Amino acid sequence: MAFSVDESGNITLIQGDSGTVLVSGLNTDKNYAVYFAIQDKNRKPVINEMVINSNKSPEVVFELSGELTDLLEVKGDETVRVYYYGIKVCDTDDFLEDTLIVADGKIGSVNTITVYPKKVEGI
Secondary structure, three states: OOEEEOOOOOEEEEOOOOEEEEEEOOOOOOOOEEEEEEEOOOOOEOOOOEEEEOOOOOEEEEEEOHHHHOOOOOOOOOOOEEEEEEEEEEEOOOOEEEEOOOOOOOOOOOEEEEEEOOOOOOO
16 A cells, blocks of 8 residues: 555655555544645645544544545655644634644644655545
8 A cells, every 4th residue: 555654643645646545543522624634745735634533433544535635746856745634623613723733743843744646546
């Protein structure tokens, strides 16, 4: 499989391949809005933020389509390009927002998406 998430929450993929990102451990007391965003090295957003309502579930799954990961460009002279992602949980009833610290990260640590160039176009 050419899309993986390691134990530290870092994602590795081939540009244009699809996969999923599981966010678990959510409190089931409320319906949270969970956001997922990808930025380049200059903190410029690469995609529109994705949002999923938890519906009081302890987890949500973000589907990253091939069309979406195709936006994660690897330039012709590069063998790999690194992007960054973040996840935020919002309680709209109490107007609270919390950026999640993924896996064993700490405040200020980054969550990476390492992208390798396409090998074949496909569909």
